[in-house]
Amino acid sequence: MARSHWKVRGIPGVRLLILLLASGALVPGAARAQIDGAAGQPGQGAPAEDPPEPGRPAEQRDRPIVSDAEFSEALPQLSDDMDAPLEQMAPPAPPLTPVDPIPDAPPLDEAGAEAEIAAPLPPLEQFDTTPIAEPVAANDAAAVEIRYATRVTGLDEIGLDDEFRDLSALEDGDGVAANAAIIGARAREDEGLAVRLMKSIGYYDATATSTLEQTPQGDRPVTATVAAVPGPLYRFGEIRVEADPTVPPTLIADNLKLRTGEPIDAVRVQAAEAAVSVALPQNGYPFAEVGQRDILLDEATRTGDYTLPVTIGPRGRFGAIRTEGDAVFAPGHIDVLTRFDRADLYDSRKVDDLRDALIATSLFSTVSVEPVKTGQTNPDGTEAVDLLVRQVKGPPRTLAAEGGYSTGQGVRAEVSWTHRNLFPPEGALILTGIAGTQEQGASATFRRSNAGRRDRTFQVIASALRSDVEAFTGLTGTLSARVSYDSTPIWQKKLTYAYGVELVGTSEDRFDFARNARERGVYFIAAVPLFAGWDQSDNLLNPTRGWRLKLNLSPETSVRGAARPYARAMVEGTVYQPVTDSIVLAGRARFGTIQGIDRNDLAPSRRYYAGGGGSVRGFGYQELGPRAPDGRPIGGRSFNEFAVEARYRFGNFGIVPFLDAGQVYEESLPQLSRLRFGAGIGGRFYTNFGPMRLDIATPIARKPGESKVALYISIGQAF
Structure with a gap:
């Protein structure tokens, strides 16, 4: 028999009656016997002893169960008004409030209701499943917001405090949450974070607990504390x-x-x-x-x-090159791009370099290089490992444009169309057009990249150019051929070189001092330009330490009535020295000379000039040096230039104050006298292909007619 503990004091009589009826205490005898029998042994009227109740104290389990008679005697005496009507026993109920009828509700019809119930249900697909949109308050200024502070203990001592705060969910919440449950969830997440961090450095018995504490003082009423206990170090x-x-x-x-x-x-x-x-x-x-x-x-x-x-697998040496896919290059040309020989010990760095060289050709949509086992054993016991090059062609044509502006040279725009593999392998045709305030022209170039050797380029150029610069105006046609071995961003070389031949026909105006007038002349020039460079810098596009040395030598012959052989030479040295992690000092010195010819017999375009963005900044293009009586530059047979910069970089930006100096001389050797100086400041924006440069400069001790301010915009450092 289920036991219940009754508390009947203070219950009005009628309510007590209802409770007793509901509990079965006033059930008639037959019904009670049936209930009691159901609680006892089968077939017996008397109840069996109840099993001990779990959770009930032992002293209560041993007490005898109160019988119905005892329970009835313990009840308080009911009121004498039991025979009275119920409405007199209970307090009067409040009057019912009339309910307004539902507007437009159809009249209740019993037959209609039964018909409605008996009607078949509509198909499921006809149900409208669109959720009922509840109005949402926009820009609720009264939204609840709890501000909290974060406290961490136990991690600073083992050097994990900063790393924890970088990854912490509490810190990521910026001390603000919608409710305390969110703060607690963030704190529990940080418990696991703290344990993971401690285990990551050897504290494998580490534990962490989080607590929330109310702090009424201050503007943050809640403090979330993450307490870490590292334990012993393993x-x-x-x-x-x-x-x-x-x-x-x-x-x-x-x-x-x-x-x-x-x-x-x-x-x-x-x-x-x-x-x-x-x-x-x-x-x-x-x-x-x-x-x-x-x-x-x-x-x-x-x-x-x-x-x-x-x-470890087998030890291997390079074997053959295989190709697969939509081939751009045959294995023979791919072999030209490698920086290893067959039978060299396998080196994954050289494989990566080959892949980069293939990508640099810009002829592939996708390309991959991977080793392949051959099962062939070399005499030294190593295995021959072939390289499988998977190729997918990319678009070979490119349409490009570039532009720039500098004071003295004005605006210059160049548009080019290139087919990089018109004459396979890597035989490109390049058509170029130039338009600007001082230059207009066109050119056609045939260029074969990686010509028999990686990074060796052979090119033939035919061009026509009209120039209208400060020193002269000219119409020039050029046919040249050149072989060069160049540095690239993938492979910066310590030694580079170039050699070639150049045929020039040009019509230019010059100042004739004998006649004291400017006249136009036609010059035919044959030249053999030579170049050698030594590079010990740490970066091709943005060097921060090291040095570079360049030497140009061009034996030439100028024909204007008579042949006059001469030689042009120029040497340039640059040095880069870091001062701090963010400041680099850079310096440059450049000297040029022309030997074997008088200046007046030299075509104006073959003379030396100074001034401009790639020379002495602060002065206009060709602004330095001797001038003709009409005030225009006439150039010289020698020059010198000097520059020093302090390159300060912060993030992807930089500031560069600089000082330049230089001069052009009539003599065949630079004199290191009458130097002119220009000073300025530049801005740099560093990209993955090099810095973008904007320099502003002005002459020091400016003379009448010289530029007040010069502006230069280009890509790459000044030197």
């Missing part, structure tokens, strides 16, 4: 590598720089394993694989035994 015990022997024998050990007794730091472990996975392919093992580590922790000694399985 260190490496035995370090074991499961791998076959390598050549050299210590190849893996030399790169897996983990030592017994060091803390088990996850970052150092991952870095050491990555070093092994990189070193093996770089030293002849193209198919090596680093397996899953195993660290067995010992709670007694606080150490972890580390095991790393490594599958």
Whole structure:
């Protein structure tokens, strides 16, 4: 029989009656016997002893159950008014409020209601499943907002406080939440973060708890605290590598720089394993694989035994080159782009370099290079490893445009159309048009890149150009051929060179001092330009340390009535020295000379000039040097230029104050006298292809007629 504890004091009589009726206490005898029997043994009227109730005190379990008679005697005496009507026993109920009828409701019809119930349900697809849109208050200025403070303990002592705050959900919330539940969720997330960070540096018994505390004072009424307990630090015990022997024998050990007794730091472990996975392919093992580590922790000694399985695979040497896909290059031309010889020990760095060189041709939509096993054994026991080049052609044509502006040279725009593989392999046709305030022209160029050697270029140029510059006006036709070995962003070379031949026919005006007038003459020039460069800088486009040296020499012959041989030469040196991590001092000195010819017999376009963005900034283009009686520059047979910059970089931006100096001389050797100076400041925006440059400069001790301010915009550093 189920037990209930009744509390009947203070209950009005009628309510007590209802309770008793509901509980069965006033059920008639037959019904009570049936209920009691159901609670006892089958077939018996008396109830059996109830099993002990779980959760009930033992002293209560031992008490006898109160019988119905005892329970009835314990009830208080009911009122004598039990025979009165119920409405006299209970307080009067409040009057019912009339309910307004539903507008437009149809009259209740019993037959109609039955017909409506009996009607079939509409098909499911006819139900309107559009959710009922509830109005949402926009820009609710009264939205609840809880501001909280974050407190972290236990992590600063082990050097994890900054890293924790960088990743913390509490910190990421900026101290604001909609309710306390969100703050608690963020705090619990930070508990797990703290534990993960501590375990990552060797505290494998670490724990963390979070609490929320009300702090009525101040503008943050809640403080979320994450308390971290690192526990003991675990260190490496035995370090074991499961791998076959390598050549050299210590190849893996030399790169897996983990030592017994060091803390088990996850970052150092991952870095050491990555070093092994990189070193093996770089030293002849193209198919090596680093397996899953195993660290067995010992709670007694606080150490972890580390095991790393490594599958080294066969040691290999470069074999043949295979191609697959929509071929752009045959294996023979791909071999030209390699920086290794067949039978060299396999090196993944050289494979990556080959892939980069293929991408640099801009002829592929996608290209990949991967090693392939051949099963062929070399005499030294290594395996020949072929390289499989998968090629997918890309668009070979390019339409490009570039433009610039500088004071003295005005606006210059150039548009070019290029087919990079019109004459395979890598035989390009380039058509160019130039339009500007001082230059107009067109040219056609045939260029073969990687001509028999990587980064060696052969090109033939035919051009026609009209020039209207400060020193002269000219109509020039040029036919030239050139072979060059150049540095590229992929492969910056210490030694570069170029040689070629040039045939020029030009009609230019010059000032004739004998007649004291300007006249036009026609010159035919044959030249053999030569170039050599030595580069010890650390970057091709944006050097920060090192030096460069360039030498240009051009034996030439000018024919205007008579042949006059001469030689033009120029030498330039630059140096780059870092002062701090963000400041680099850069300097340049450049000298030029023309030997073997008088200035008046030299075509104006072959003379030296100074001034402008690539020369002495602050002065206009060709503004420095001797002038004719009509005030226009006439150029010289020698010059010198000097420049110094302080390049200060912050992020992707930079500020560059600079000072330039230079002069042009009538003599065949520079005199290092009468130097003119220009000063200014520049801005730099650094991109992945080089810095964009904007320089503003002005002459020092400016003379009448010289530029007040000069502006230069271009790509790349000034030098």
